[in-house]
Amino acid sequence: MNDIISTMSIFWLLMVISFILIKRGLSIFNDVAKTMGMFMLEKALGPAIDFVQGKPGSASKTWILHGMIWAMVASILTFEGLWLSHDPTALHSLGSWGYSPDSQDLIYAGRFAALFGAVGMMVIGAGLHVIPSLSGTKLASESNATLVSLLWTFSVLILVIGAHSKEILGINFIMLGTVLQTLAMMAIILNQLLTISNATRPMAIPGWLIIFGLIGDPAAVLSVILSGAYETGVGQWLVYHMIGGTFFFCGVAGVSLYASSMGSGNPLWSRTLVGVTLFGAIIAINPMGETDMSMAVDMLGLEASEIAASSQDHISGSFLMALAAIPIIAFSSNLLVTLRGNGAFVGNSDSPGIAEMNMGAWMLIPIAIGSLFVQTDALGGAGELSGIAQSLDLLALWAVLIPLSLGASLYVLPQASGRKVMSSNRSRAAFWLMSGGAVAGLTFTIMADLNDMALAEALAENSSSITDELRTLGSVVFYGTVLGSIFHCTNVISGQFRGEMIDDEMQSSTTLTPQTYELANSATVRKIMAGGATLDTEIVPVTQSEEAGSATEL
Amino acid sequence: MSDEGSGQITEFIQGEKEPESSYVVIMIGVVSMLSFLVLYGVLYPGRDMPVVSELLPMFEGVFDSGIWFFLLGAMLGVFAIVATMLAEATSE
Numbered sequence: 001m002n003d004i005i006s007t008m009s010i011f012w013l014l015m016v017i018s019f020i021l022i023k024r025g026l027s028i029f030n031d032v033a034k035t036m037g038m039f040m041l042e043k044a045l046g047p048a049i050d051f052v053q054g055k056p057g058s059a060s061k062t063w064i065l066h067g068m069i070w071a072m073v074a075s076i077l078t079f080e081g082l083w084l085s086h087d088p089t090a091l092h093s094l095g096s097w098g099y100s101p102d103s104q105d106l107i108y109a110g111r112f113a114a115l116f117g118a119v120g121m122m123v124i125g126a127g128l129h130v131i132p133s134l135s136g137t138k139l140a141s142e143s144n145a146t147l148v149s150l151l152w153t154f155s156v157l158i159l160v161i162g163a164h165s166k167e168i169l170g171i172n173f174i175m176l177g178t179v180l181q182t183l184a185m186m187a188i189i190l191n192q193l194l195t196i197s198n199a200t201r202p203m204a205i206p207g208w209l210i211i212f213g214l215i216g217d218p219a220a221v222l223s224v225i226l227s228g229a230y231e232t233g234v235g236q237w238l239v240y241h242m243i244g245g246t247f248f249f250c251g252v253a254g255v256s257l258y259a260s261s262m263g264s265g266n267p268l269w270s271r272t273l274v275g276v277t278l279f280g281a282i283i284a285i286n287p288m289g290e291t292d293m294s295m296a297v298d299m300l301g302l303e304a305s306e307i308a309a310s311s312q313d314h315i316s317g318s319f320l321m322a323l324a325a326i327p328i329i330a331f332s333s334n335l336l337v338t339l340r341g342n343g344a345f346v347g348n349s350d351s352p353g354i355a356e357m358n359m360g361a362w363m364l365i366p367i368a369i370g371s372l373f374v375q376t377d378a379l380g381g382a383g384e385l386s387g388i389a390q391s392l393d394l395l396a397l398w399a400v401l402i403p404l405s406l407g408a409s410l411y412v413l414p415q416a417s418g419r420k421v422m423s424s425n426r427s428r429a430a431f432w433l434m435s436g437g438a439v440a441g442l443t444f445t446i447m448a449d450l451n452d453m454a455l456a457e458a459l460a461e462n463s464s465s466i467t468d469e470l471r472t473l474g475s476v477v478f479y480g481t482v483l484g485s486i487f488h489c490t491n492v493i494s495g496q497f498r499g500e501m502i503d504d505e506m507q508s509s510t511t512l513t514p515q516t517y518e519l520a521n522s523a524t525v526r527k528i529m530a531g532g533a534t535l536d537t538e539i540v541p542v543t544q545s546e547e548a549g550s551a552t553e554l
Numbered sequence: 555m556s557d558e559g560s561g562q563i564t565e566f567i568q569g570e571k572e573p574e575s576s577y578v579v580i581m582i583g584v585v586s587m588l589s590f591l592v593l594y595g596v597l598y599p600g601r602d603m604p605v606v607s608e609l610l611p612m613f614e615g616v617f618d619s620g621i622w623f624f625l626l627g628a629m630l631g632v633f634a635i636v637a638t639m640l641a642e643a644t645s646e
Contacts, residue, residue: 069635076628083621090619479624486631490638497642 002312003229007238008285008320011223015282018215022196030197037194041144041187052146056138057416059145061496063125064409064416066153068492070117071402072485074110075434077160078394079475079482081106082445086471101164107390109163111295114397115248116181117156121149122405123251124188126412127210130258131192133415134207140194148187155180159299166298174298182218189214205274209254212278216246221300233293233305234313237379238285240296245286245324252404253277253331256357257338259408262415263351266341273334280327285320287371288396291378291389309379318376328368335361352420352427353410359435360404367396387453391446398438398481406434406488413492419499422491430487437480444474 026033042049052058084090084103094100101109132139139145155177162173192211196203220242229235257277261268268274297304309317339358370392377385410427414420421427448470455464519528519541528539594603602608616622 072631072635076625079624079628080621083624087619087621090621093616093618476624479627482624482628483631486628486635489635490631493635493638494642497645 002310002316003227003232003234004238004285004313004316004320007224007227007229007235007242010226011219011242012282014219014223015212015216018212018219022193022211025197034194034197037190038140041141041191041194045144045147049143049147052143054141054143054146056142057129057418059139059142059149060125060129060416061413062146062149063121063128063152064413065492065496066149067118067121067125067405067409068485068489070113070121070153070156071406072482072489073160074114074118075398075478075482075485077106077110077113078398079478081108081110082441082471082475082478085445086468086475099164105164107394108295109160111393111397112159112163113156114402116159117153119248119252119397119401119405121152121156122409123210123213123248123255124152125149126255126259126405126408127192127214127251128188129412129416130255131203131207131210132195134203134258135196135199136201137195137198140191140198144187145191148184151180151187152184155184162298172301175301178299178301185214185217189218204258204268205271205278206254206257206268209250209257209274209278209281212282213247213250213252213254216250216282217243220246230300230302231305233307234309234317234379236297236302236305237291237293237307238317239300240293241285241287241289241321241375243296244289245281245284248401249286249288249327250278250281252360252401252408253281253327255408255412256335256360256404257331259353259411260335260338260357263354263357263411264339264341266338269334269337269341273330277327277331277334280324280330283320284324284327285317286324286328287321287375288368288393288400289371289375290393291374291383291386307379307381309381314380317379321372321375321379325368325372328364332361332364351411352424352431353407355428355431356403356407356410356435358407359431360400360402360407363395363399363403363439367392367400371396384453387456388446388449391442391449395438395442395446398442399435402438403435410488410492414495414499414502417496419495419497419501422494422499426487426491430484430491432484433480433487434484437478437482437484441474441476441478441481444470444477448474 080091080101081103084101084106088102092100128139128145158173158177158180161168162177166172166174192214196207196211220239224230224235224239224242227235229238257268257274260266294304296302335357339354339361374385374389374392377383378389410421448467451464451467451470455467519539528537533539591603
């Protein structure tokens with residue numbers, strides 16, 4: 001039985017049905033569904049909804065700030081995990097408090113904090129600004145989205161605790177965290193769908209990337225349950241990568257494409273490539289991630305199975321993973337060319353976040369190609385490259401997903417809150433620390449992994465001292481990421497209170513939708529550009545009447 | 555000069571920006587502290603530091619890995635974030 005094709009077919013069908021329902025609505029049930037939806041988001045919550053403000057932009061701001069704090073927590077947990085990989089007893093003194101984690105526990109907890117806390121919250125937060133902005137409307141319920149951020153943060157906290165000890169007092173913490181997160185996710189999806197239903201103009205494709213990223217998460221789980229593949233190792237591996245390819249990849253792509261255009265002031269380079277990114281992300285299997293799918297298994301409360309792929313599964317899985325190169329290259333190239341549209345680039349101090357997005361787009365292709373080899377090897381059952389899978393997954397997380405989501409958030413946050421970050425210089429320093437620490441630190445760790453693999457292959461009895469030295473170096477250098485995330489947090493938090501106010505013109509401008517510029521007289525290109533026009537702006541000549549004017553009749 | 559003292563400051567005021575020289579004063583303080591510590595070692599070689607030498611043994615077996623230096627830095631960072639939030643929220 002081919003688990004991959006059957007599950008993917010159901011997934012594609014679910015996505016097509018979702019798209020049709022979003023575009024066509026529910027016919028005569030539209031009004032009832034909308035009213036019920038709004039009731040569920042606000043009135044049904046009773047007094048709880050009054051705890052938060054419904055100020056425009058407050059939801060986006062809250063989600064992004066939570067995401068940034070989770071990025072800092074994730075970096076500390078990952079740093080500890082990397083350190084304990086060469087010094088397992090470094091934290092033994094905490095055992096007297098009942099806390100004695102090992103390297104794997106900390107890295108696992110760090111992955112939860114980074115994926116669902118940092119990337120998830122920053123993508124959802126930026127999406128709460130991007131979708132209404134592209135739809136020309138307001139978010140359906142700011143209050144609900146703000147309130148739900150607390151639920152999501154709580155769920156991530158439970159997942160991080162569950163990563164250390166899955167069962168506490170007879171309660172499966174990871175399952176509990178997943179249930180709470182699903183509730184929050186459903187509220188966000190409903191909120192965004194209601195927002196689109198009030199759209200005053202057709203939404204640009206980056207918005208659809210965000211929407212399909214949100215819908216793709218439950219659709220992936222549903223499709224693997226409907227196909228019955230959830231009990232097999234291949235099905236569990238597949239659902240892990242489907243969520244990675246939709247919620248994380250589509251979400252990150254949507255917000256970063258929007259922010260790259262708005263932040264740099266250049267029109268999005270190619271609409272076709274955005275479409276290819278969206279279509280390809282849904283059709284293909286994203287190869288980035290771990291070969292060990294225990295995260296998906298634990299979150300869905302399944303019994304872990306070994307990957308025992310049939311030859312059909314191996315061929316179809318490898319083909320669909322290779323197919324993911326198309327959306328990945330399309331997205332990366334589109335983002336990079338959009339950023340380079342004019343002089344606004346890494347040195348543009350007015351646009352913090354551009355540098356992060358630039359780095360994420362650069363690192364995406366090599367890491368995706370590396371992941372493709374590792375995943376194809378794992379799916380084939382050889383497992384020869386599984387030694388570097390964890391470090392490569394961390395590299396994908398810290399050199400691609402977090403920079404892209406953080407870069408987009410650094411652009412969106414000032415738009416949502418009305419205040420810039422406190423210091424562009426500190427933002428740039430934090431970027432260098434974070435990116436340098438992640439790339440160099442994890443590269444040293446991969447070198448140590450490769451050394452271990454070579455020794456294992458040579459059946460060496462004694463481990464090499466150079467492995468420990470490389471792991472020590474890797475963990476120490478990764479500390480730059482911890483420092484960078486702390487700098488970003490203090491910079492952003494201070495900016496919310498004392499940062500420079502952004503002007504109204506900046507808030508309302510958009511380069512994604514070509515505007516029109518009415519030209520009544522001859523004018524220089526400089527004058528037209530100074531009027532807010534971009535290269536995609538349509539110049540409309542306005543004819544003038546030659547008739548003599550007369551008094552206005554009252 | 556006016557007898558009324560119109561130039562006098564009648565209420566407490568403070569500048570918005572920190573003068574460069576104030577950081578010099580802090581640095582002089584830090585360098586002096588380190589110098590006195592070195593001087594103590596020179597004047598009383600082999601003798602433990604008062605108070606500090608009695609406190610440090612309490613942490614034996616606790617901070618016995620290099621990771622704690624880094625974690626202390628991270629803790630300072632976390633406290634800096636909390637302090638920033640409190641200070642910004644309560645400042646005028």
